[in-house]
Amino acid sequence: MRAQAPKTGPSTGAARRPRRAARAALWPTALALWPLALAVLVAGPLLGRGYLLLRDAVSTPRSFLTDAALGVSDAAPRAVPQDVVVAALSSVVDGGVVVKAVLVLALWAAGTGASTMVGALVPARGPGLRAAGLAGRCTASTLAVWNPYVAERLLQGHWSLLTGYAALPWLVWAGVRMRRAPAVGIGATLLALALAGLTPTGAVLGVIVAVVVAGMPGGWRRAARVAVAVAGFAAVAAPWLITAAVAGPGTTSDPAGVGAFAARAEPYLATIGSLAGLGGIWNAQAVPPARTGAGALLGTLALLALVACGVRGVWRRRAHPVIAAVAVLAVLAVALPALSATAPGLAVARWAVDTVPGAGLFRDAQKWVALAMPGYALAAALGVRALARLPRRLPGLRARVAQNRRGSRRAGVLSALGSAGACAGAAAVSSAVLIAALPSLAWGVGDALRPVHYPPGWDAVRTIVDAKPDDGAMVTLPAGSFRAFPWTHGPVLDPAPRYFRTDVLVTGDLLVGDTTVGGEGARARAAEQALLGGAAPAALAEKGVRWVLVQHGTPGASGDSAATLARAELVYADPDVSLYRIPGPVPDRGATAAQRGWAWAGHALWLAAAVTGAALLWGAELRRRRRGRRSRRRV
Incomplete structure (x- = not known):
């Protein structure tokens, strides 16, 4: 009597297809x-x-397209095009x-x-x-x-x-x-x-x-x-x-x-x-x-x-x-x-x-x-x-695997499931x-990464200085690039350069242990040295400085700045910040229109690369979907 072959007709294949589709979707x-x-x-x-x-x-509630954000300040352009992207997005979100x-x-x-x-x-x-x-x-x-x-x-x-x-x-x-x-x-x-x-x-x-x-x-x-x-x-x-x-x-x-x-x-x-x-x-x-x-x-x-x-x-x-x-x-x-x-x-x-x-x-x-x-x-x-x-390399299990391979089809399926389970267990x-x-x-x-909230004085200062963002730059006290506020969870870069629309001059100096690594901010260093030396407000004005922001509650050197600030105009003060206005005419010492134009050209190239890449991927995906629809129609 002839043995019947196992059924492998269309019904069996049709039963397998949903399972395969489910795994493919998973x-x-x-x-x-x-x-x-x-x-x-x-x-x-x-x-x-x-x-x-x-x-x-x-991070700040809103960033602005300052010279520093464009990378044309006297500091090295370390955060471009990052700052421009954040400035653009933060105008909406x-x-x-x-x-x-x-x-x-x-x-x-x-x-x-x-x-x-x-x-x-x-x-x-x-x-x-x-x-x-x-x-x-x-x-x-x-x-x-x-x-x-x-x-x-x-x-x-x-x-x-x-x-x-x-x-x-x-x-x-x-x-x-x-x-x-x-x-x-x-x-x-x-x-x-x-x-x-x-x-x-x-x-x-x-x-x-x-x-x-x-x-x-x-x-x-x-x-x-x-x-x-x-x-x-x-x-x-x-x-x-x-x-x-x-x-x-x-x-x-x-x-x-x-x-x-x-x-x-x-x-x-x-x-x-x-x-x-x-x-x-x-x-x-x-x-x-x-x-x-x-x-x-x-x-x-x-x-x-x-x-x-x-x-x-x-x-x-x-x-x-x-x-x-x-x-x-x-x-x-x-x-x-x-x-x-x-x-x-x-x-x-x-x-x-x-x-x-x-x-x-x-x-x-x-x-x-x-x-x-x-x-x-x-x-x-x-x-x-x-x-x-x-x-499987253990002697006892190796013999069992060999026996399963010589056994029935069901044993082979169980062996495959065991292999998948072993991989899942190893991954877990x-x-x-x-x-x-x-x-x-x-x-x-x-x-350590916990959100913080700016004190209300920062918004008050921004309202004042951003009313005339082209009136002059700002320097901050105490000296140094890092701050340790009581309302943050650790040391942080001075937020002022990203918080205000006006340009904030920073030296970029960094203290690492007992070593001071100098930054590239030559103009900022000259203004800072004049302020710490107690120079007349006119010396700051000549360097293009209109505002001095004093940040309270953070360590750092202030030098003889009190002598300079005593001859400046105090326009805002609270327990967190004090803002002083330097009187007199302030020349524009920022980047030139040509420098800003070159900076915008560089950022346009970055954006063109991103848009071109996204367009090529989108076009390829559309072509793939069209081919898929045509294949289904033929079937």
Whole structure:
């Protein structure tokens, strides 16, 4: 009697299709919601009313298009086009909401970018190579969002630098897509570079990844890919390249900043160990509590153990040029900052900063460790699959697996389900270990990122000085760039330059321990020295100063400024601030119309790159939808 073959007709296939569709719909949702949940968990305290004010992070109710915002003041253009973007958006939405929204979106984009990048790179062609799957991609998201680099940069107030950090895995993905779908790849590259280019550091981070990935062999013309990356960088970096060329009188930076900003060894770790664990920021006050003792060693070991589990998987895929490039970039991103912290490295860096214009951008060596994140995320995703296979390597379980393979079809299905469950379990354990290794990153990095509220006197002063924003510039007391108000949760950059429509002169000097790192604000320094020396108000007026704002409750030097202020006009005073008006005519010492025009041209190039990238992506998506509709009609 002939045995009946199992039924595999249309009804069986039709029954499987809904399940496959359900799984296909579940993946994008999970891959998007998981990093969003992590981002909200990190930034939770900031989601209430108020403003982010912590070290370099300064948000205000409204920002303005001042000379400093355009990058044409006498200080270096370090925050362009960031300040112009915030000024434009804060004319419609409260500035505090803008900064908090960008921060949350950057963290979310870092997680989704890591998982998308892993999905594009794995599987690679080769025998026995399998995809990282949902479990591996979720783990990559966890590592991208939850690591010491993110925690330390948040505590340092580098919210906009995190947009450049978040763009890195997207640039890897764009480089892969450019090989087979040039329009999509070019659009994604331009848009990611524009978002990374909110700060000069972000733009440099982005172009390094874009050029390295584009320069690898394979696919669409390599020279064209590199040209796209270089041209995109030139456009998004134009706001600070152009303004530095036409407005910056100081071409070099203070070499004292090299040692002050060098990477720092954490407890029980050498400098290279701290950097390998994605930590080692120069500012000890910007280190999360979980990494101030033995936690630094344990957290680093946990992170590196997960990455090490995936090294074999990365090595087996080394024939893939982009995977090889990402891996090498991760190694160099750790090794080179570590070398720069040695005595020879510091000597070379001091020479470069003192000699080469713009080399001061590289003084903070630890921030370049961000380039390791794509490689770490890829290794972590592959490490989850390696961890999931560990139980199968035990002698007793290996025999059971072999028996299942020789058994029925049902046993094979159960084995596949067990494999999926093992991957899910490994991903859950890996993510839990990453989070447990840095618990203080949760809820505002140990509640350090809490919104604050400006005292009412700040609005009163703004009403006065903004009534005539072109009447003259403002200087502030006490001297120095940082403040420690009783109503903030830590030291913060002076908010005045972003709070008022009038130009506020700042020297940019920074005190790091016992070392003072000089800024580039020559005009601000001259005005400050005259004020601290008790000069006549006319001396300030000659330098273009109309207003002196005294901020109470914060430490700092005031010198003999009382002698100058006694001959000025007190126009407002309360327990928080006092405002003095310098009498007499005040000449305009700000930027020229030509300098502002060049600055606007640079910002227009940045915007053109962003719009072009978005348009190319939108056009590609429309074409994909049209093809999908045509395919359904044929069916």
